Amino acid sequence: MARLPSSILDYIAAQQNRHKLRNMTHILTLPIRDSYVTETSELQNATEEQIVACLEKSRDQVRSLETEKHVNFLNMFLSPDAPLPDKFTGLDASRAWLLYWSANAIRVLGGELSDEQKKGIPLTLESFKEDGVFGGGSGQDAHAASTYAAFLALADSDDEDAWGRLINPEEVLKHNLKLKSPDGGFASNVGGETDVRGTYCRLVVASLTNTLTTELTDGVIKYIASCQSYEGGFGGSPGNEAHAGYTYCALAALAILVPIREMDQYVNVESCLAWLSARQYQPEGGFSGRTNKLVDACYAYWVGASLVLINGAVHAGPSLWDRKQLAQYVLNCCQQSGGGLRDKPGCKADAYHTNYAACGIAMSQYIYFPEGENGLYWQATSCDGADTSICPVNPVYGVPLGVAERMRLYFTLKEENLK
Numbered sequence: 001m002a003r004l005p006s007s008i009l010d011y012i013a014a015q016q017n018r019h020k021l022r023n024m025t026h027i028l029t030l031p032i033r034d035s036y037v038t039e040t041s042e043l044q045n046a047t048e049e050q051i052v053a054c055l056e057k058s059r060d061q062v063r064s065l066e067t068e069k070h071v072n073f074l075n076m077f078l079s080p081d082a083p084l085p086d087k088f089t090g091l092d093a094s095r096a097w098l099l100y101w102s103a104n105a106i107r108v109l110g111g112e113l114s115d116e117q118k119k120g121i122p123l124t125l126e127s128f129k130e131d132g133v134f135g136g137g138s139g140q141d142a143h144a145a146s147t148y149a150a151f152l153a154l155a156d157s158d159d160e161d162a163w164g165r166l167i168n169p170e171e172v173l174k175h176n177l178k179l180k181s182p183d184g185g186f187a188s189n190v191g192g193e194t195d196v197r198g199t200y201c202r203l204v205v206a207s208l209t210n211t212l213t214t215e216l217t218d219g220v221i222k223y224i225a226s227c228q229s230y231e232g233g234f235g236g237s238p239g240n241e242a243h244a245g246y247t248y249c250a251l252a253a254l255a256i257l258v259p260i261r262e263m264d265q266y267v268n269v270e271s272c273l274a275w276l277s278a279r280q281y282q283p284e285g286g287f288s289g290r291t292n293k294l295v296d297a298c299y300a301y302w303v304g305a306s307l308v309l310i311n312g313a314v315h316a317g318p319s320l321w322d323r324k325q326l327a328q329y330v331l332n333c334c335q336q337s338g339g340g341l342r343d344k345p346g347c348k349a350d351a352y353h354t355n356y357a358a359c360g361i362a363m364s365q366y367i368y369f370p371e372g373e374n375g376l377y378w379q380a381t382s383c384d385g386a387d388t389s390i391c392p393v394n395p396v397y398g399v400p401l402g403v404a405e406r407m408r409l410y411f412t413l414k415e416e417n418l419k
């Protein structure tokens with residue numbers, strides 16, 4: 001076997017020594033860094049130190065989820081009449097998001113929404129309606145992201161009467177068509193930017209309401225493909241840096257539009273897989289969202305679900321990432337003692353990170369298989385030793401398996417009854 005140059009062996013030995021992890025073979029995969037010190041390299045070193053200290057405390061074990069504490073934390077955001085907790089008032093324009101993140105995370109974590117919470121979701125969203133879709137809060141402009149969040153929160157509420165009352169598919173289609181750009185993408189709001197996130201959000205609500213017409217989808221695949229960067233991941237719009245959030249949006253949008261196994265006819269799946277694989281860092285075990293950025297628990301979903309989608313397309317097998325190490329990062333380092341999950345040690349928990357860390361763990365605890373031709377329906381089997389109190393999550397919609405499917409069926413049957 002070829003021997004690594006001594007300078008590299010010295011480097012690895014120094015890293016092993018620095019982290020006191022002499023017996024961990026995976027340390028050999030540490031990225032090789034040069035000796036040029038920058039603010040970024042110092043921050044990376046400090047973050048590694050903090051995470052390794054956290055991992056060492058649990059000695060190769062994976063902490064279990066403190067579901068009850070997390071559910072109590074999330075309940076704070078689901079009282080229809082209560083004002084936002086003081087430290088979260090800056091999220092007033094993200095109230096639709098807060099409903100989705102909180103209701104969804106409770107369900108993904110294996111908790112149950114109370115009847116009051118289920119009723120409270122449509123009650124709150126009623127005042128956010130604007131131009132047939134939803135704004136981020138009461139009296140705010142309609143936006144693709146808040147509409148996406150509102151639809152998924154409504155799907156999580158299981159309240160079919162509310163779906164029929166608050167959602168009119170014809171109005172949704174009319175609004176979506178108004179925001180279509182000549183390049184095939186969709187703008188997030190009237191006069192707003194066109195990007196792959198807005199495009200994904202609009203395709204999700206169109207797919208849920210069975211309004212994916214040819215007029216709506218014409219040119220969209222080409223637009224999405226144009227957002228793939230030379231790195232392999234996707235940027236927000238053509239020419240931009242690859243980012244895991246946008247990469248997820250691009251792949252999930254494609255899964256809505258084309259048969260999952262034909263995805264490689266439209267984008268470079270191989271380079272995307274290589275870029276996604278490079279997002280898992282050593283020794284942290286977590287995923288980063290961009291090249292040279294720090295690990296963050298929310299990317300457990302953005303990267304994890306992207307890898308599940310890619311695997312649905314190319315059958316690369318269940319070992320595209322180290323599931324145990326990811327679980328150790330999220331569960332040992334990112335559970336806040338008072339409840340909620342956080343980006344990384346030193347950060348405060350919030351509903352966004354709680355939801356996406358939970359969904360990311362769901363990506364890691366199960367092996368997913370596409371059911372049928374498209375990427376809308378999935379089956380899941382649990383991995384060995386998985387915590388099955390966590391629900392498997394649909395990697396296209398980001399809600400527990402069965403939730404989005406039920407809403408799609410509701411609007412499909414409604415349309416058939418109207419014919």
Ligand SMILES: [Zn+2]
Nearest residue numbers: 296297298343
């Ligand atoms: Zn994050």
